[in-house]
Amino acid sequence: MKTKIAMIQMDIAFGDPSANRNAAEAKIKEAADQGSTLILLPELWTTGYDLTRLGEIAEDLEGPTHQLLKKLARDNRVTIAGSIAERDKESFYNTMVAYNEHGERVLNYRKVHLFRLMDEEKYLESGDTQGNFHLHNIPLAGAICYDIRFPEWMRTEMLDGARGLLVVAEWPKPRVDHWRSLLISRAIENQCFVMACNRSGSDPNNTFGGHSLIIDPWGTIVAEGGLGEEIVYGDVDFSEVEAIRKQIPIFQDRRPDLYQ
Numbered sequence: 001m002k003t004k005i006a007m008i009q010m011d012i013a014f015g016d017p018s019a020n021r022n023a024a025e026a027k028i029k030e031a032a033d034q035g036s037t038l039i040l041l042p043e044l045w046t047t048g049y050d051l052t053r054l055g056e057i058a059e060d061l062e063g064p065t066h067q068l069l070k071k072l073a074r075d076n077r078v079t080i081a082g083s084i085a086e087r088d089k090e091s092f093y094n095t096m097v098a099y100n101e102h103g104e105r106v107l108n109y110r111k112v113h114l115f116r117l118m119d120e121e122k123y124l125e126s127g128d129t130q131g132n133f134h135l136h137n138i139p140l141a142g143a144i145c146y147d148i149r150f151p152e153w154m155r156t157e158m159l160d161g162a163r164g165l166l167v168v169a170e171w172p173k174p175r176v177d178h179w180r181s182l183l184i185s186r187a188i189e190n191q192c193f194v195m196a197c198n199r200s201g202s203d204p205n206n207t208f209g210g211h212s213l214i215i216d217p218w219g220t221i222v223a224e225g226g227l228g229e230e231i232v233y234g235d236v237d238f239s240e241v242e243a244i245r246k247q248i249p250i251f252q253d254r255r256p257d258l259y260q
């Protein structure tokens with residue numbers, strides 16, 4: 001059975017959650033009308049990297065963005081995922097959430113690897129738990145941008161049987177070749193679908209690379225965006241994962257007695 005995935009490769013208004021919520025709401029409705037089951041938004045899609053103003057613009061997990069996602073997911077019978085600047089008491093996190101078609105939050109993953117080139121370590125705390133959840137009965141794992149440079153962490157998440165890796169990102173244009181190569185590698189080595197949503201546009205410090213991707217467990221590109229704003233769609237059949245894991249049984253052949 002095919003599952004339609006939509007990746008909302010949007011530009012992000014710097015530090016303006018209300019403008020970004022309005023833009024995303026229209027795009028989520030459009031993706032849902034196209035029959036999508038899973039809709040991905042980029043990393044920090046409500047605020048961008050306006051980290052010096054987190055005190056004003058970050059929200060707790062019951063904040064207005066979460067209320068909107070809950071409602072849109074329920075009303076349109078879709079699962080929606082993306083990362084949002086989270087405030088938890090005095091601390092801030094880059095947190096990926098997913099709301100299912102009942103409006104339930106099924107994922108709450110705090111970015112584990114903070115990216116110094118964008119000053120994350122100065123303003124954010126890192127997470128320390130995995131981001132596994134189910135889309136209907138399909139086990140998936142979440143990752144945020146820089147996390148994809150850590151294959152050992154991605155493998156840790158995949159060892160629970162995940163069949164797909166969802167990635168949300170604000171990945172700059174000068175390193176878009178790394179983005180593509182790293183994502184293709186994560187798909188091949190974990191024999192899973194990779195569904196990766198990057199932003200487009202610019203902020204005061206970076207121009208972002210778009211090129212949202214859906215990659216199958218053989219490493220073949222199913223769908224790829226360009227540089228600008230668009231919704232990238234692809235149909236995936238998660239049963240392909242089992243077939244490829246049978247053909248080359250890497251999870252069986254691993255040697256955890258020699259490495260983790």
Ligand SMILES: NC(=O)CCC(=O)C(=O)O
Pocket residue numbers: 043115118144145146147149169170171172175178
């Ligand atoms: N937002 C990020 O984590 C960016 C990561 C990145 O650009 C990289 O090269 O890694």
